[in-house]
Amino acid sequence: MIDYIKGSLVEITPTDMVLECYGIGYKILISLQTYEALNGKADTLAYIHHYIREDEELYYGFATKDERELFRLLIGVSGIGASTARMMLSSLTSEEIRNAILAEDINKIKSIKGIGLKSAQRLILELKDKVVKGAGTDTSPLFQTGSPGVTEEAVTALVMLGFTKANVNKAVSAVLKESPNASLEEIIKLSLKRL
Numbered sequence: 001m002i003d004y005i006k007g008s009l010v011e012i013t014p015t016d017m018v019l020e021c022y023g024i025g026y027k028i029l030i031s032l033q034t035y036e037a038l039n040g041k042a043d044t045l046a047y048i049h050h051y052i053r054e055d056e057e058l059y060y061g062f063a064t065k066d067e068r069e070l071f072r073l074l075i076g077v078s079g080i081g082a083s084t085a086r087m088m089l090s091s092l093t094s095e096e097i098r099n100a101i102l103a104e105d106i107n108k109i110k111s112i113k114g115i116g117l118k119s120a121q122r123l124i125l126e127l128k129d130k131v132v133k134g135a136g137t138d139t140s141p142l143f144q145t146g147s148p149g150v151t152e153e154a155v156t157a158l159v160m161l162g163f164t165k166a167n168v169n170k171a172v173s174a175v176l177k178e179s180p181n182a183s184l185e186e187i188i189k190l191s192l193k194r195l
Contacts, residue, residue, distance in 0.1 A: 005061070006045040012038060014090075017061065019046055028061035031071075031089035037063035051082050060086065070094045077119075077126045084114045101131050151176070154187040163195050171195050 005028070007021030014035045018025045028046055030038075038044050046061035047068045060082060062068040067089060074085035074097075088097060091112045100108040101124055109120040151172065158168040171194040175187055182190065 002048045002050050002059075004045050004047045005059075007043065009038065009041055009044050017046070019044070019061070026059060028059045029086065030061050031067070031086050032091075033067055033089055033093060034061060034063040049082075058082070064094075067094050070097060073127055073130060074123070077123050079119050079122060084119075087114050088112050098131050101127050104128070150184045150187065153184055154191065157188055158191055158195070167195060 005019050005021050005026055007019045007026075009017060010020050010025060011018040012030075012035060014030075014032055016027060016029050017035075017038065018027055020026075028048070030046075034046070038046070046063070047065050049060040049062070049068055049071060051058040051060055060068075060071065062071065071082075071085050071089060074080050074088060075082055080088075092100070092108070096108070099105075104124050106117065106120045106124065109115055109123060110117060115123070154172055155165070155168050158172070159165050163171075168191065171191040172187060174194060175182060175190040179186065179190065
């Protein structure tokens with residue numbers, strides 16, 4: 001399974017890009033969010049979702065793990081295919097989609113081309129609990145300070161203790177604002193006081 005492709009950005013349009021890695025050009029389908037994040041960069045990294053069906057094989061690329069995880073949640077909903085999920089991520093930001101799901105804002109979700117009333121209701125029903133628990137979110141963009149490896153370990157440890165990922169992200173983020181160079185143990189102890 002391919003997790004990401006890192007290489008030279010040969011060509012990019014609002015719907016796809018060609019990423020060259022060791023002499024091979026990978027055509028990767030992207031959302032408008034990813035286009036805005038990667039446009040103008042010479043060398044880049046794209047997180048990949050490898051989509052295989054009996055008659056086609058496609059690569060969907062994302063600028064962040066966060067966007068890829070949300071894409072995977074969306075295509076897990078009955079009636080939402082990869083093209084519709086990509087359209088959703090092009091129409092709204094990841095945060096807007098999450099907020100619409102949490103707020104049960106059917107009209108906002110229905111405003112996306114290809115999503116009707118039943119699809120919007122099903123999407124909210126199937127994903128609300130997953131989004132509340134923090135699925136489809138990535139911690140790396142949230143934490144600009146501290147060591148990313150230590151931060152990931154702290155978040156994983158706290159989630160394994162039974163706290164929701166969303167609450168853990170808030171607590172760890174607050175701790176890192178106050179103590180940017182805290183050790184793993186300090187991050188966990190200080191975060192536990194906030195949870």
